[in-house]
Amino acid sequence: MVSPILELTNINKSFGHVHANKNINLTINKGTIHGIIGENGAGKSTLMSIVFGLYQANSGTIKVNGKEINLRSPKDSIINGIGMVHQHFMLVENFTVLENIILGFEGELVFGKNLEKAKKDLKDLCDTYKLNIDLNSTISDLSVGFRQRVEILKSLYRGAEILILDEPTGVLTPQEVDELFKILRSLKEEGKTIVLITHKLIEIMDLTSEVSVMRQGEMVGHTKTENTNKEQLAEMMVGRSVLLRLDKSEVKAGEILFSVKNLTVKDDLDVTRVKNVDLEIRSGEILGLAGVTGNGQTELLEALSGIRKVESGEIYLEGKKVSDSQNFLDPRELKDKGLAHVPEDRQRMGLVTDFKAYENLIFGYHDQQPFSKSSVLNHRDIISHSKKIMEEYDVRPQSPNLITSNFSGGNQQKIILSRELNENPKVLLVGQPTRGVDIGAIEFIHQRLIDMRDRGAAILLVSVELDEVLSLSDRIVVMFDGKIVGEKDNKNVTDRELGLLMAGVV
Amino acid sequence: MEFLSDIASLINSTLRISTPLVFAAMAGIFAERSGVIDFSLEGKMLMAAFVAAVGSYFLGNPWLGLLLAIIACVSLSMLHGFASVTYKGDQVVSCVAINILIIGLTTALAAAWFGQAGLTPTLNEDQRFLEVNLPFAESLRDVPIIGTIYSDILSGHYIFVYLAYLSVPLVFWVVFKTSFGLRLRAVGENPSAVDTAGINVFAMRYKALAINGVLIAFAGAHLSTAVNANFFREMSAGRGYLALAAMIFGKWHPKTALVACLLFGFTDALQIRLQGVELPAIGEIPVQLIQAIPYVLTVVLLAGFVGKAIAPNAIGQPYIKER
Numbered sequence: 019m020v021s022p023i024l025e026l027t028n029i030n031k032s033f034g035h036v037h038a039n040k041n042i043n044l045t046i047n048k049g050t051i052h053g054i055i056g057e058n059g060a061g062k063s064t065l066m067s068i069v070f071g072l073y074q075a076n077s078g079t080i081k082v083n084g085k086e087i088n089l090r091s092p093k094d095s096i097i098n099g100i101g102m103v104h105q106h107f108m109l110v111e112n113f114t115v116l117e118n119i120i121l122g123f124e125g126e127l128v129f130g131k132n133l134e135k136a137k138k139d140l141k142d143l144c145d146t147y148k149l150n151i152d153l154n155s156t157i158s159d160l161s162v163g164f165r166q167r168v169e170i171l172k173s174l175y176r177g178a179e180i181l182i183l184d185e186p187t188g189v190l191t192p193q194e195v196d197e198l199f200k201i202l203r204s205l206k207e208e209g210k211t212i213v214l215i216t217h218k219l220i221e222i223m224d225l226t227s228e229v230s231v232m233r234q235g236e237m238v239g240h241t242k243t244e245n246t247n248k249e250q251l252a253e254m255m256v257g258r259s260v261l262l263r264l265d266k267s268e269v270k271a272g273e274i275l276f277s278v279k280n281l282t283v284k285d286d287l288d289v290t291r292v293k294n295v296d297l298e299i300r301s302g303e304i305l306g307l308a309g310v311t312g313n314g315q316t317e318l319l320e321a322l323s324g325i326r327k328v329e330s331g332e333i334y335l336e337g338k339k340v341s342d343s344q345n346f347l348d349p350r351e352l353k354d355k356g357l358a359h360v361p362e363d364r365q366r367m368g369l370v371t372d373f374k375a376y377e378n379l380i381f382g383y384h385d386q387q388p389f390s391k392s393s394v395l396n397h398r399d400i401i402s403h404s405k406k407i408m409e410e411y412d413v414r415p416q417s418p419n420l421i422t423s424n425f426s427g428g429n430q431q432k433i434i435l436s437r438e439l440n441e442n443p444k445v446l447l448v449g450q451p452t453r454g455v456d457i458g459a460i461e462f463i464h465q466r467l468i469d470m471r472d473r474g475a476a477i478l479l480v481s482v483e484l485d486e487v488l489s490l491s492d493r494i495v496v497m498f499d500g501k502i503v504g505e506k507d508n509k510n511v512t513d514r515e516l517g518l519l520m521a522g523v524v
Numbered sequence: 525m526e527f528l529s530d531i532a533s534l535i536n537s538t539l540r541i542s543t544p545l546v547f548a549a550m551a552g553i554f555a556e557r558s559g560v561i562d563f564s565l566e567g568k569m570l571m572a573a574f575v576a577a578v579g580s581y582f583l584g585n586p587w588l589g590l591l592l593a594i595i596a597c598v599s600l601s602m603l604h605g606f607a608s609v610t611y612k613g614d615q616v617v618s619c620v621a622i623n624i625l626i627i628g629l630t631t632a633l634a635a636a637w638f639g640q641a642g643l644t645p646t647l648n649e650d651q652r653f654l655e656v657n658l659p660f661a662e663s664l665r666d667v668p669i670i671g672t673i674y675s676d677i678l679s680g681h682y683i684f685v686y687l688a689y690l691s692v693p694l695v696f697w698v699v700f701k702t703s704f705g706l707r708l709r710a711v712g713e714n715p716s717a718v719d720t721a722g723i724n725v726f727a728m729r730y731k732a733l734a735i736n737g738v739l740i741a742f743a744g745a746h747l748s749t750a751v752n753a754n755f756f757r758e759m760s761a762g763r764g765y766l767a768l769a770a771m772i773f774g775k776w777h778p779k780t781a782l783v784a785c786l787l788f789g790f791t792d793a794l795q796i797r798l799q800g801v802e803l804p805a806i807g808e809i810p811v812q813l814i815q816a817i818p819y820v821l822t823v824v825l826l827a828g829f830v831g832k833a834i835a836p837n838a839i840g841q842p843y844i845k846e847r
Contacts, residue, residue: 070720072719072720072845073845091719091722091724092719092720092721092722093722093723094722095722096722102720104716104720106716108714108716108717108719108720108721109714109717110709110710110713110714110717111713111714111837112713112837113709113710113713117706117710118717120703120706121706121707121710121717121718121721121723122707122718122721122722122723123721124703124706126703127702127703127704128701128702128703129701129702129703
């Protein structure tokens with residue numbers, strides 16, 4: 019017997035001129051896992067924030083268990099049994115697990131009896147769902163996976179019957195994802211309803227029984243998961259057919275263009291983050307560097323691109339030593355020698371977001387002909403170059419005079435890529451090329467990287483997205499705790515094996 | 525015995541001098557723990573001193589003067605909240621505006637009402653707070669040690685001195701042992717977490733600012749209706765800023781902030797005490813050198829003994845819910 023627990027009718031929401039949700043209708047059945055997919059900016063998170071009472075809809079009705087409710091704040095949602103695990107966790111980092119969970123639901127003015135009861139209730143919940151959380155640990159000491167469990171426990175403690183999870187797997191290792199899915203399935207068995215917001219098709223196919231697709235603020239389809247497939251869902255999301263598998267020719271690796279010997283790097287707090295790393299990248303190959311965020315990838319990339327000092331070890335470009343602990347080339351000198359860098363954090367290091375697109379499009383090359391002559395910028399040539407390159411890389415909208423922060427994440431990334439790839443570098447270092455980028459743009463960016471490789475460039479790809487590393491790389495190395503803990507040929511490796519390496523288990 | 529009584533009087537003045545700092549630091553803890561910067565402690569203290577003195581002069585009762593000072597300071601806190609919480613203005617700018625406003629306002633009003641630039645009439649004994657002698661202080665005076673501690677150090681202070689030191693455990697209890705305190709700390713660390721727990725972030729910050737106003741009023745009233753018998757121009761003399769510094773040294777924690785306030789108070793008391801004193805082998809120390817002691821000590825402590833002060837995570841950031 020299926021009965022709807024949550025019904026949304028004609029929900030509309032605008033932020034200024036942006037119509038984030040247009041006439042959304044959605045019915046979610048009790049005891050199911052219901053997926054909502056769509057690209058970044060499709061309006062999924064906005065819709066769920068409305069259901070959670072964080073935003074108020076401009077119009078439309080929301081019914082829980084057939085009864086219309088008025089959601090003015092998250093309090094109203096919580097009372098009606100709606101809980102939400104946000105993409106960015108809503109936890110106070112220097113509080114304990116217990117403090118975070120009881121916040122707002124203390125039940126007493128001065129801590130005492132209710133606190134003891136809360137501890138007992140929470141222990142019972144932990145046991146029921148095998149959450150394995152120590153209530154007295156401080157959030158900042160917990161791994162991302164555990165923080166997420168705290169969020170789930172928090173919602174359950176507050177009496178959630180409907181649990182909304184917003185992009186829950188973006189920051190997890192494959193093993194943590196497995197654990198999460200186990201927890202979600204056991205929640206379902208206990209009769210809870212789960213709404214899973216994601217842009218990962220594989221999760222929808224794995225976990226959900228029903229799926230709704232959003233595109234540009236509209237609900238474009240509902241279906242039972244068993245009646246659809248990944249290709250069909252991707253097409254609904256993007257509005258055109260999408261190539262999910264990359265067409266990649268056999269690797270034709272040439273000479274070694276870039277190598278690193280025994281490299282050690284410290285971070286700003288003087289902690290050693292990269293430990294005796296050796297790498298070799300050949301012409302015409304993509305070396306993938308997988309790993310959970312914070313295992314030294316950031317510092318490695320910074321050292322390789324000349325931003326961070328090398329503690330010990332050497333870096334060679336085309337067989338010539340470019341950096342060691344005594345002498346090192348700065349990013350500009352490396353650039354002149356044919357090394358390009360697409361930084362991990364595009365808004366902090368890749369772009370000046372308050373600048374116009376054309377300014378960012380020539381940054382780093384702005385003192386070269388034809389962009390400048392005797393230190394004076396040549397505006398006309400810069401604009402015509404920008405227009406040309408924006409068309410070539412499909413940057414939308416194609417307006418060089420637009421402020422960079424007004425472009426979407428994917429288009430910002432295209433601005434950086436076009437700038438760096440346009441110079442035809444011999445060696446390309448890329449960090450998180452598709453973080454926060456739409457599925458359509460991902461396809462484009464991946465294709466460009468493959469083209470670069472086929473033209474004989476040596477590419478180092480650093481990504482926390484395992485799928486990305488698997489689909490692009492010719493060889494894969496895994497970094498854990500600053501060390502390279504394994505190297506695999508892409509032909510015979512599974513995400514399982516990589517996941518174990520990433521978690522430092524083997 | 526001479527030495528012992530010197531020490532006793534030094535401690536006695538330390539307690540007295542630290543009093544406005546303690547109230548102000550506790551007030552600062554409430555505002556800043558909730559995520560609102562409060563540079564305006566200085567201005568509010570000055571306002572409280574003025575209103576308490578004027579109120580007490582006209583109404584003939586220092587308690588009524590204190591009540592008016594509380595109302596004035598809570599209003600100023602609400603003004604700060606209105607600008608920086610509701611309208612999301614820059615918190616530092618709002619504070620600086622309040623400070624400048626109060627310096628001018630108190631001086632101008634004193635001139636208009638009493639014909640003296642920045643001075644209010646001297647209060648008589650009925651219009652001001654008097655020193656409180658604890659029971660048996662006189663009879664215990666001659667008992668060695670205990671007498672010195674009880675009669676010379678603890679007894680004979682203004683009511684505000686006792687209230688200030690009682691406020692510290694009270695603030696500690698409220699901040700760390702009650703659900704209000706939990707919410708207060710959370711709203712200064714991660715307001716989104718508070719919002720998603722169904723608590724109104726703005727209301728929390730206004731409540732914190734209201735408490736802040738009440739506490740800072742005591743500091744001002746202490747200056748103009750207890751240790752002094754009138755208000756004079758800029759009589760807060762930077763104590764609000766000093767208290768803010770003490771609160772930061774104390775890492776936004778009532779107990780350590782108290783220690784920092786006492787330290788400032790002690791160096792100030794020492795400085796007054798050492799003026800004109802002939803030290804053996806050195807002779808009389810130039811007064812300028814002595815007056816520099818508190819500042820030198822502050823710098824030394826800041827540089828050497830206080831670890832990294834970690835402010836509440838969301839301090840200074842207005843809470844913006846929708847994109």
